[in-house]
Structure formats: C-alpha cells, structure tokens
Amino acid sequence: MSNPETFIDEVTEEVRRDKLYAMMRKYGWIAVALVILLVGGATYNEWSKAKAQAEAKALGDAILAAEELDDTAASAAALQNIQAEGDVQAVLGLLVAEKGTDTDALAAIADNEALPKVYRDLAALKLVMSAGRDLSAEEAADRLAPLLVAGAPFRVLAEEQMALVELGQGETAAAISRLQALLNDEEASRALRQRATQLIVALGAEPETA
Numbered sequence: 001m002s003n004p005e006t007f008i009d010e011v012t013e014e015v016r017r018d019k020l021y022a023m024m025r026k027y028g029w030i031a032v033a034l035v036i037l038l039v040g041g042a043t044y045n046e047w048s049k050a051k052a053q054a055e056a057k058a059l060g061d062a063i064l065a066a067e068e069l070d071d072t073a074a075s076a077a078a079l080q081n082i083q084a085e086g087d088v089q090a091v092l093g094l095l096v097a098e099k100g101t102d103t104d105a106l107a108a109i110a111d112n113e114a115l116p117k118v119y120r121d122l123a124a125l126k127l128v129m130s131a132g133r134d135l136s137a138e139e140a141a142d143r144l145a146p147l148l149v150a151g152a153p154f155r156v157l158a159e160e161q162m163a164l165v166e167l168g169q170g171e172t173a174a175a176i177s178r179l180q181a182l183l184n185d186e187e188a189s190r191a192l193r194q195r196a197t198q199l200i201v202a203l204g205a206e207p208e209t210a
Helices: 002-067 072-080 086-098 103-110 117-134 137-148 155-168 172-183 190-202
Strands: none
Touching: 002 072, 072 086, 086 103, 086 117, 103 117, 117 137, 117 155, 137 155, 155 172, 155 190, 172 190
C-alpha cells in the first residue's frame, strides 16, 4: 500500500506545483510590479531627501556669501538675486531691508497675503520704524493697527510706535496714555518700559506704575 500512496502523493505534489507555476505565470507580474514600486519608491525618497539637502545647502551658502560682502549695497543686491519662495522669500526680504537700502522690500512682504502673518507683521513694523518721513502718519497708523490686537506677536512694540505716530499727529495726551499703559504691560520688556518712561518724562508728564 505504501507504493501506491507514495505515487499518489507525488502526483498530488506535482499537480500543486503545476498550479503554482500557472498562477505565477498568470499573476507573477503583480508581485514583480510591487517589488519595483517598493524599490523605486525607496530610491525616489532617498533622492528627494538628497536633493532637498543639496538645495538647502546651496541656499544657505548663497545667503552667507551675500552677508559676508563688505559693501552694503552689493550685499543687498546679492540677497535680492537669490531665488526663493514662501518663508525663505520673506526672510530674504527682511534681510535686504536690514541693509537700509529699500523699504519697498518691506512693503512687498507686508502686503503679500501668501506669506505667514508673522512675517507680514514684522515687515509692517520694520517699515514703520525705518521709513521715517517717507511714510505718512495715516499710513503708519494703518500699518500698525492690525499689530495692536491682543495676542499679536509684536503688539507692545507696535504700541510704542503708535505712540510716536500720535505724537507726530499732535495727539500728545493719547500718546502719553498709551505709553503709561506700556509701563504696566506684562508683555513689555524692561528696555521698552525704560524707553516709555523716558519719553513720558520728556513730554512733561509723570510716569505712573501700578
């Protein structure tokens, strides 16, 4: 009985192998495709990371090279020639503005609603601080207004600038009141409170603290 049983087992195994080979011939391409996709996906992922790192390094090198230029105008021009988008574009604009060569760069950032609000607010604040007489009191007040809301990141600095705008408009009482409020503002730095105190005294008033 053992020989017939062995023969049957061998035949059964052969049939199984034939079925397996038939399935592999029919559906094997799916397995091959999956392997290719997995390997290809991993390769693309590594390539993307390497490409991003290379681009970031190139960008950083370009910024450092521009910042190291001794001539301010040349440094600003080099920064302006760097191609970037999004947050990096905003940072580059702020760096250019720090060179003191072009307040238009600050205005462009402040008015670009595609950029994060924190960059737009910082640009607006710097624009008011650096533009001087090139910016009317009305425009300065309009630029500062959105920065004065509770929770805004540069609110206390904007309050200080607004006080200066009010002084420029002859609204001395309003300016003093705003400066007095800064003396008791927990978000105001020690340096800002000191500046507010000095200005209040210079305007002939008495600093009031809680």
